Amino acid sequence: MRILIALVLIGMLALTGAAPAAAQAQLDKSASVGMATKDDRAAEMNNYTNHAQGEMNLWEQKLRDFNAGAVTNATDPQKSANENLNKAWTETRTAWSQLVKVGLNVGTDGANDWASAKASFQTASGKLAAAWQKANPADQ
Secondary structure (H helix, E strand, O other): OHHHHHHHHHHHHHHHHHHHHHHHHHHHHHHHHHHHHHHHHHHHHHHHHHHHHHHHHHHHHHHHHHHHOOOOOOOHHHHHHHHHHHHHHHHHHHHHHHHHHHHHOOOOOOHHHHHHHHHHHHHHHHHHHHHHHHHOOOOO
16 A cells, blocks of 8 residues: 555656646747747748839839930920839838837837838839839830
8 A cells, every 4th residue: 555655656656747847848839939930920021021122223223224315305294204213213112111220129119110111111112113114114
C-alpha cells in the first residue's frame, strides 16, 4: 500500500512539474509566432517598398526622356496634359516619400499607417499613369 501511495505522489509531482514546462513551451511557441508575424510584416513592407522604388526609377527615367524631347511649340491641350503630368508626378513623389517614411518606422508606425501610405502611393501612381497616357498617347 505504501508503494502505491508513493507512486501516486511521485506521479502527481511529475505532473505538476510538467505543467509549468508545458506552459513555458506554449509561451515560447506563441512568442515565436508573434515575432514571425512582425518579421513577415516588415519583410512585406520592405518588398513592396523595393518594388515601388523600381517603379519610381522607371517613371523618373520616362519623364526625363519625355521632357527632353518635348516640343517647345506645344498646343494648349498638350501644355495642359504636361501640367497635369507634372502635378501627378509631384503627388506620386510625395506619396512615395510618405511610404518610405512609414516603412522606415516599421516598429513605431501601425498597420493602418502602412496601409494608408501604400494606398496613397497606389492612387498617386495610377493618376500618374493616366496623366502619362494623356500627355503621351503614343506610348502604351
